[in-house]
Amino acid sequence: MGDGVARSRWGRSRLGGGRWSALAVALLIGVVLAAGFGALAAATGVVADHPLLGGVVFAVCTVGPCAALGYLLVVDRDTIAGATRRPEESVESGWYERAAAGALGDIVVLAGLTLVVATFVPAIADLPLRLVLVVLIGVAAASCALRYLVARRKG
Template sequence: MKMKKTRWGRARFGGGAVALWSAALGIGLVFSAGLGGLFSWLGGGGNPLLEFTVMAFCTLPVTSAFGWGMLVDRSTLAGAPDKPEDSVESAWYDKAASGAFGDILLVGGLGSVAFTFTRLEADPSLALACVVGFAMLDFAARYLWLKKAAV
């Protein structure tokens, strides 16, 4: 029996779009309430009820979308590829990530040697931010290079 594909899909656990969105909204409400509670507890500012309400309301769309993504059956989505891991973009991603990982190991190793022999000191958060920034730029450059070479 072939399932009808729709724009919003169907739930993995059975049921239609209404069941999917009801469960996704329930997940969103739970996560948003948790984030609102954490924010009002850590906020320490003015009105905790107002902080909770604003945070829960602002995060509800994102947490509900997270719930939808966890529960949707991909095979019921119109336009979704059957095997997304076999796409050309996935191959570019894998190549760019593996190359960037090698570069991070090289730069990290050379950087630690340089810091050791020169007795330089740096704030750990700044050093980690630089490494992460380098990794993101390296990955983006490699991905865009592979994309441009394929065209």
């Protein structure tokens, strides 16, 4: 360690001179963002019959991802115990870059094939856009994860 930086399991926040735990700040950000998303969902009618209950459920379901985003935004990597000094130079980073590039190629091919098939099969062209985007994101995530695991196994 020798660099004089105090390290902890969750790291310190870059805000306020590093006095605050990054996890505490991230949880606060997560709760505020999730409450905003819940209020937006209730106000726009996304949650149908019971807006207040639906807004609360929406907020509860989004607090985790919002806190994770908050953590990524505020944590100072140099204050996390055991963190790699230059992660972009690690073997794992190379595996991820190859996996992500391969997944992008998979998505381009899949989208192209889907467009060709949709040209000849009108029922595919009538699918809801939300469904198509969810499938696209799912395929991208699965492709990247599978490629990463294969690269890790190969070493």
